[in-house]
Amino acid sequence: MKGVVFTEFLDMVEKRHGADFVDDIIEDSHLSSGGSYTAVGTYPHTEMVSLIHALAARNQCAVPVLMLDFGHHLFGRFHANYPTFFDNVHCALDFMEGIENIIHAEVRKLYPDAELPKFEVEYRDSKQLRLLYDSHRHFEDLAEGLILGCIDHFGVPHQLQRENDVSGPQGKTRFILTRL
Ligand code: HEM
Missing domain, CATH: 1.10.260 (434 Repressor (Amino-terminal Domain))
Incomplete structure (x- = not known):
């Protein structure tokens, strides 16, 4: 890491x-x-x-509570440290939709040895984004905190649901963001 x-x-x-x-x-x-x-x-x-x-x-x-809290804090620090990643992004759903192919892709250019999770966009419409998180490091609590930090950053209330995806051998986590 x-x-x-x-x-x-x-x-x-x-x-x-x-x-x-x-x-x-x-x-x-x-x-x-x-x-x-x-x-x-x-x-x-x-x-x-x-x-x-x-x-x-x-x-x-509790460990998960602290991870979540740190994730929330870390999002604010990422915003301070990497302001250009926020250029032309105006809402949490757009930001999170681009986590794999835009944000973490840029992170990989800066740090070629970064150990990043995989995020798959399963569904997107104007109000909802469903993302599948996949990492053998299992930092799903950190991911949840980062997403909550992202929602707070853009200032528009969203519901965040989290469920375990049991369709594959390795446990993945589905995050469902819905604009309220
Ligand atoms: C500007 C925004 C962001 C930047 C600059 C950024 C950058 C990074 C960096 C540098 C790492 C560590 C890589 C390593 O360990 O080698 C990381 C890991 C991670 N990032 Fe991001 N990130 C951003 C946003 C997010 C958001 C919004 C999420 C929300 C889900 C997220 C989820 C994660 C997770 C869960 C990890 C831990 C590694 C793992 O799960 O396997 N990141 N990110």
């Missing part, structure tokens, strides 16, 4: 809980990287899972 995700995570934790707390969760996590990340480096995605578990243990919070 690209270091930018780790640096954004640790910055968020530092702003909320302070630098000593960041050192504590790094120590709790027993990371092979030692917890010093650079934005362009690449690190095992399992280190993100360890860090989130350490945060959950210290805060007595």
Whole structure:
């Protein structure tokens, strides 16, 4: 996983809980990287899972809730860091429809070694988008948080439903966004 995700995570934790707390969760996590990340480096995605578990243990919070919360926060950081990805996109459905072929395609140009999930557009009309998320890393909670961040960013209320897709051998997740 690209270091930018780790640096954004640790910055968020530092702003909320302070630098000593960041050192504590790094120590709790027993990371092979030692917890010093650079934005362009690449690190095992399992280190993100360890860090989130350490945060959950210290805060007595549920891991999925923290992942979702981080995803929501991360969307705002992506907007700040990659403003050109938002040029000429005016609504959450259009943004999310282009996640695979536009947004993550651009991310891949910037970071050729990025480990990105697959998103398949199953259906789209003027009010609804159905997306299938597929990743052996299983960051569906992060995905849900990012989508909620995207909806909030564009400022128009949408319902977000999430269901497990059981049609294939590997568990995929369907996200259904409906404009209200
Ligand atoms: C400007 C917007 C975005 C940028 C710049 C961006 C960029 C990135 C980057 C750099 C990574 C890490 C790649 C790696 O680990 O090597 C990533 C992973 C990921 N992105 Fe995005 N992303 C954006 C929007 C979104 C949105 C809206 C979603 C919503 C579903 C999303 C879903 C994910 C997920 C779930 C992962 C974790 C990897 C996995 O699931 O296998 N991204 N993205």
